Amino acid sequence: MQRKTVLVTGVGSTTGISVIKGLRGQDEFRVRIVGTDTHGGNRIAGSSFCDAFYTVSPAGDPGYLAELLRICEREGVDLLVPIVDPELPVIAEHAALFADIGTEAVVAKSETVRTCNDKLATCRRLAEGGVPVPESRAADEVAAPGELSYPVFVKPRGGVSSRDAFRVDTQEEFARARGRVSDLVVQELLAGEEYTTDVFCGPDGRVIAVVPRRRVQTRAGISYKGVTCHDERLIRWGVRICEVLDLRGPANIQCMVDGDDVRYFEVNPRFSGSLPLTIAAGVNTPLQMLKLWDGQSAPDDLLPFEEVFMTRYWAEIFHPVEEPVPVS
Amino acid sequence: MQRKTVLVTGVGSTTGISVIKGLRGQDEFRVRIVGTDTHGGNRIAGSSFCDAFYTVSPAGDPGYLAELLRICEREGVDLLVPIVDPELPVIAEHAALFADIGTEAVVAKSETVRTCNDKLATCRRLAEGGVPVPESRAADEVAAPGELSYPVFVKPRGGVSSRDAFRVDTQEEFARARGRVSDLVVQELLAGEEYTTDVFCGPDGRVIAVVPRRRVQTRAGISYKGVTCHDERLIRWGVRICEVLDLRGPANIQCMVDGDDVRYFEVNPRFSGSLPLTIAAGVNTPLQMLKLWDGQSAPDDLLPFEEVFMTRYWAEIFHPVEEPVPVS
Numbered sequence: 001m002q003r004k005t006v007l008v009t010g011v012g013s014t015t016g017i018s019v020i021k022g023l024r025g026q027d028e029f030r031v032r033i034v035g036t037d038t039h040g041g042n043r044i045a046g047s048s049f050c051d052a053f054y055t056v057s058p059a060g061d062p063g064y065l066a067e068l069l070r071i072c073e074r075e076g077v078d079l080l081v082p083i084v085d086p087e088l089p090v091i092a093e094h095a096a097l098f099a100d101i102g103t104e105a106v107v108a109k110s111e112t113v114r115t116c117n118d119k120l121a122t123c124r125r126l127a128e129g130g131v132p133v134p135e136s137r138a139a140d141e142v143a144a145p146g147e148l149s150y151p152v153f154v155k156p157r158g159g160v161s162s163r164d165a166f167r168v169d170t171q172e173e174f175a176r177a178r179g180r181v182s183d184l185v186v187q188e189l190l191a192g193e194e195y196t197t198d199v200f201c202g203p204d205g206r207v208i209a210v211v212p213r214r215r216v217q218t219r220a221g222i223s224y225k226g227v228t229c230h231d232e233r234l235i236r237w238g239v240r241i242c243e244v245l246d247l248r249g250p251a252n253i254q255c256m257v258d259g260d261d262v263r264y265f266e267v268n269p270r271f272s273g274s275l276p277l278t279i280a281a282g283v284n285t286p287l288q289m290l291k292l293w294d295g296q297s298a299p300d301d302l303l304p305f306e307e308v309f310m311t312r313y314w315a316e317i318f319h320p321v322e323e324p325v326p327v328s
Numbered sequence: 329m330q331r332k333t334v335l336v337t338g339v340g341s342t343t344g345i346s347v348i349k350g351l352r353g354q355d356e357f358r359v360r361i362v363g364t365d366t367h368g369g370n371r372i373a374g375s376s377f378c379d380a381f382y383t384v385s386p387a388g389d390p391g392y393l394a395e396l397l398r399i400c401e402r403e404g405v406d407l408l409v410p411i412v413d414p415e416l417p418v419i420a421e422h423a424a425l426f427a428d429i430g431t432e433a434v435v436a437k438s439e440t441v442r443t444c445n446d447k448l449a450t451c452r453r454l455a456e457g458g459v460p461v462p463e464s465r466a467a468d469e470v471a472a473p474g475e476l477s478y479p480v481f482v483k484p485r486g487g488v489s490s491r492d493a494f495r496v497d498t499q500e501e502f503a504r505a506r507g508r509v510s511d512l513v514v515q516e517l518l519a520g521e522e523y524t525t526d527v528f529c530g531p532d533g534r535v536i537a538v539v540p541r542r543r544v545q546t547r548a549g550i551s552y553k554g555v556t557c558h559d560e561r562l563i564r565w566g567v568r569i570c571e572v573l574d575l576r577g578p579a580n581i582q583c584m585v586d587g588d589d590v591r592y593f594e595v596n597p598r599f600s601g602s603l604p605l606t607i608a609a610g611v612n613t614p615l616q617m618l619k620l621w622d623g624q625s626a627p628d629d630l631l632p633f634e635e636v637f638m639t640r641y642w643a644e645i646f647h648p649v650e651e652p653v654p655v656s
Contacts, residue, residue, distance in 0.1 A: 042637065219547065224642065306648075306649075308647070308648065311372055312645075313373040313645065314640045315640065318605070318608040319636070319639070321637050
């Protein structure tokens with residue numbers, strides 16, 4: 001059996017652990033997993049599922065890139081799978097440095113990552129490619145709050161999760177939001193239900209998996225109940241978005257569906273936190289990554305999947321307390 | 329080995345699953361677990377860990393009590409462990425009906441449950457027993473908002489979780505909060521760190537376990553990182569609170585610790601969602617329940633525990649989709 005050493009970043013996160021579940025849940029490769037996180041290994045759960053673990057600086061730290069390169073070299077990492085949003089542009093931009101030491105970074109091209117990290121640029125690029133998006137503009141380009149027809153939705157152009165993203169009902173609220181948060185995008189407010197589509201593209205851009213799911217219930221931004229759906233529209237749009245953005249490797253795509261009206265508003269060029277549902281539906285994208293980045297040929301058609309309902313619960317990892325815990 | 333049939337309610341919740349972990353994680357009794365929840369068994373994770381599962385009406389429904397009695401009778405339930413807050417008063421008040429069919433409800437006395445479900449009554453009762461609490465009064469008894477020294481903290485007397493509980497900084501905010509939410513308690517704002525103490529008392533009121541833990545990080549009201557602490561003050565106060573409230577079975581007690589200043593503000597007379605940490609620290613209170621309610625004698629001293637750090641991650645249960653999922 002072939003051996004692969006895979007470095008997964010952010011193993012303290014649900015997404016990091018989800019990727020590990022995919023890598024462990026296959027028997028075509030013997031995988032050694034190196035994990036990183038900004039937290040200590042005895043303060044997160046995910047380190048327990050790794051064969052080696054390193055605490056690293058945050059991606060914004062000047063030393064981050066050198067640290068990660070050193071770990072990849074020391075551990076003989078074949079594939080580097082970045083999980084944490086601020087890491088993506090750094091790793092995408094410097095993919096050649098990793099290639100030089102024999103590590104392939106499984107991430108979209110630098111330009112694509114930059115587009116995806118900017119929610120206004122994402123919508124503009126998708127619209128150019130014929131993908132339906134909410135009407136969107138930079139809040140700073142709104143000359144007078146009276147121009148907008150309320151309610152609208154505002155969010156930071158570069159925001160992660162749903163921080164500072166909210167509905168705005170009046171001109172006064174809009175003016176206040178714009179004064180408080182810089183670089184806001186203002187969009188028409190979308191109705192309907194939220195869907196996420198997990199997609200996966202080979203190193204040549206070939207789209208091999210498009211699995212839409214309805215987010216039934218979320219907690220702290222993570223789907224904890226969800227169901228995969230054979231929605232042909234969302235599958236077709238998923239393929240189209242991969243092409244328009246020229247994606248490589250994993251991505252997850254968010255849209256709102258309101259009857260016949262489908263609108264895409266966000267693309268994260270990384271694996272998703274609800275990846276275990278896609279895997280349970282029959283599409284182990286981390287395994288596909290191992291195969292395609294190993295040079296195996298892509299399947300002719302999109303990988304088939306089942307409709308499956310996922311529900312989640314907390315599991316625990318316990319760490320001994322090395323020294324008495326200081327009492328506050 | 330002795331057999332016991334235990335009915336755990338609310339097995340769709342973290343707390344319900346936590347109790348099941350305790351019941352499964354021992355080898356002194358052969359336990360058959362009957363679970364209930366208001367959700368269908370194929371839409372929650374916890375049903376998968378039960379030997380039998382029933383969907384029931386919410387506790388507020390007139391048919392709830394009869395439904396639960398029928399299940400206990402049909403399944404030959406020895407012990408009934410209520411998990412969901414609105415169920416506690418119903419089951420505590422009608423414990424005799426369950427006793428008549430051979431089912432013992434492991435819950436505090438009706439009067440204690442009523443006190444605990446009222447946050448103002450809880451603080452008053454604790455204060456009478458010499459336990460330190462935040463200064464508390466009914467918002468409706470505040471003649472003029474100017475009487476209060478701000479900031480203060482307000483929350484509904486009968487509230488669960490942290491809904492409608494918030495800091496209030498000005499007279500205007502207080503007036504607005506009082507107008508919007510009825511039956512508010514207004515308390516002095518507490519500083520410091522939040523601790524939860526899991527306690528367990530035998531059927532005769534004997535206190536056998538008091539395990540304090542610091543809530544390091546919470547998500548959606550559930551501790552997802554926490555650490556048990558040998559804090560002698562909190563252990564002594566835990567024993568005292570069990571006595572003052574005349575508790576039976578499980579409870580979890582919340583306080584804020586700010587240096588030497590400890591203040592108790594909430595008691596939930598049921599198992600806690602972070603019970604797995606208490607179990608990992610060496611005190612399996614669901615096992616203690618099986619032993620004590622079986623007539624075994626209580627230990628002479630409080631059960632010893634270790635200092636352990638818990639971190640959590642999502643695990644998944646998948647259910648097949650019986651029929652095509654309707655596309656919105």
